[in-house]
Amino acid sequence: MCSRDCCNNKGPVSRTKEGNPCEKKTQKQESEIIVPTPQSLLYPYEVIQEIADFIVKGSGIRPKIGIICGSGLGSLADIIQNPKVFDYEKIPNFPVSTVEGHAGRLVVGTLEGANVMAMQGRFHFYEGYPLAKCSMPVRVMKLCGVEYLFATNAAGGINPKYAVGDIMLMHDHVNMLGFAGNSPLQGPNDPRFGPRFPALVNSYNKDLINKAIEISKTMGIESSVHVGVYSCLGGPTYETIAELKALRMMGVDAVGMSTVHEVITARHCDMKVFAFSLITNKCATEYSDKKDDEASHDEVMAVAKNRQKTCCELVSRLVAEIQKTA
Template sequence: MNGNKYTNGEIRNGNGFETNGDSCTYDDLMITAKYVLDRIPKMPSIGIICGSGMGQYWNEGALADTLQDKTIIPYGEIPNFPVSTVEGHAGQLVFGACSGTYVVCMQGRFHHYEGYPLWKCAMPIRVMKLIGVEFLIATNAAGGINPAFNEGDVMLIKDHINMMGFAGNNPLQGPNESRFGPRFPPMCKAYDRDLIEKAKDIWKNQQFDGRLFEGVYTCLGGPNFETVAELRMLKLLGVDAVGMSTVHEVLTARHCNMTVLAFSLITNECVMDYYDHSQPNHEEVIDVGKLRQSTLRRFVEEIVAYIAKNRMK
């Protein structure tokens, strides 16, 4: 099957016809999953989303670049898959061994601001489920709202506020596919508490450089950075860090009954004062990602080793 036949706006329905529909059916996703499974030696048990600045090939420090016995599948070759258009997102699935465990890395993700509906941004999570993934580690670059945060800090996500969902934009909208999960999935335990605590232990025991926090994340639509008034509002709501991804991926993962751990690399301190003349930009996101890439890679490797030893069946 030639994956390049499928463009961003095209999907396949259950009968194999190309349409510009509003979602992918279960059959569509099975086509995608089969394409992937036919090209890898075995099913991965852990999926890892490499966020901005954490998935590129800088000094061979990227997690996906250091996997053993790699298989690389560009997004553009995969039926029904979108294509990442953002700098810092390589745009490929990378399969291989991480700490001795077979994993899949999304080296680049998809965002609502690129023109994709949220269901399509999160569609790779359902494909992960179909190819065997039970644990999701999601990473992102985020702006620090919490005044205790500095550039380069890491925040384990203990909860999120789904601002886009408040506006009626949710990846689970539309007919429910019960083969993935229930119509009304609970989100009160979206982020696995055991993995959060273990991640904190790993960071302390390995004496990684930099500071580790725990906090609340929110996703906004982007692509613009936020106004001072918007950031002040988010702070009042209890948000510690803000980005443009992750929440819809976690919603989809939990609907699929995946176990989730997520963390943010704080790449900039949010401008909360009208008299502060600094301005956020994507270049600093990439630059901080380069500086912290090696530490975050080793952090994820230790987390994968823990999951493989203690949590996998």
């Protein structure tokens, strides 16, 4: 590896006997070589266990259902009864969320008689966090006792049949980050979490999807509830027209910047997964000079705020259905 001084040298260069002035490395140059830590070693089992023990001890509750609140959907955690609140910055070894609409706290309590824990604020790849860190809280949930993961997100609707404010129950995903070889499971596998090669064919629990569809009928919102395919891109930019067209050709109905790596981690440790996207904007798939066709975070937050009550009721009723079979 060339040293910084060598490559910036504008004057005459003295060659070594081998003929290459950059071949001989000094001890200082060798120390500058950085070997990245494999993602799976960023948070080893013992560290995850320490975080989980801290939460269980502090709350006095061993939760059964974990909820990840998407952008603008933090009110899902506000409906939890007898809440014990943990700010992320006060949890040992826990990252901090930096995105508007993500409060950055963990709430543990009861909902419809079930013990639950909810993340008000998730971690995103575009914040500079590796995927293993983004999905680390899912493993914390597992070691706290969580059996079911509810993952929610705000997403752009690619399917032309979707309207702003609709809810898409996720039954599959296209992992674009995975296409690039980026996975939360990269590195040595710890069998205490799960197998080396987990299957993802049935990642989203069909029974929970069917129950959510029935609940939507009783709520009178079945016309605005769909079942579809989600895709996660790295962000933080919204997608180009060409990218959206390509995703639509692949069968993607909604697109966002989260959730997929959390689902992968949850399935790796054998959690049952239910996930839905709140469609907060319609993705433009035709070229236009209109500013209205451009997505914005303000729009996302406004739509999420307007649909909070509906999303909370859907989640509450589904939690009640799970509790019935407990």
